[in-house]
Amino acid sequence: MTEFLSWLTALLVVTSVIVKIVTANLLTRAREELAKLLAELRKQNAACETVVEQRQAVEDNLELFERRLEEDTELRDQLEIDLEACEAAHRKHLEELGYDPDEDIDPETITPDGDHADREPAGKLGQPDALGVDTSIAILPPTVGDSDKSFLPDTVTTELLALGVQVVDRSTVNQRLAESGMDLRHVLAPEEYYRLHELAGVDAVAIINSRMMGSGIGTATCRLIHFPS
16 A cells, blocks of 8 residues: 555656646747747737838828829919910900911011001001100009909009109009098999099009919009090
């Protein structure tokens, strides 16, 4: 019996040692696997962050390209409008010179009075009355409340004042109109321009219509009305 107990005790000791060794080995392998998994997780997290950053960069680039496309489309539309206006002005100029705008004309044959080799001149344009040295003139935009429209008229006013021309500036025109209970909004229409002569005391008015393009002036037109004539 004693011998049996001794063998049983020895067996239990050996079994305990084996279990400890196996357990330690399993724990070591588990730690190694866990370390590998954590390293792989960090790698995947880094890859995900890179993908997120790249996606954000792509979205930013896409937004930039869409904004540029929109700006280019607006610019193209504006250029088409300007082109149509230039073509209309060119046709009108040819008609005033006595040419058929639909006819293929050699530009070298065009003369100021409309003569060219194969047709008679349509007639000279009448010369407008010259403005006298004492003529007072106002330089105005076609509308009020638009700073872009007012930039060129105000600049021209400043330049003419420096040259000694009798220019009535916009603020003075407004003040004179206000004394009669009106303002520029009431007179900046072709059928109302005459009121500037009556209420603002100017002999002539130049209506300058300009369009800003980028940081400069893209196009500009000027209409001069001499009230006495």
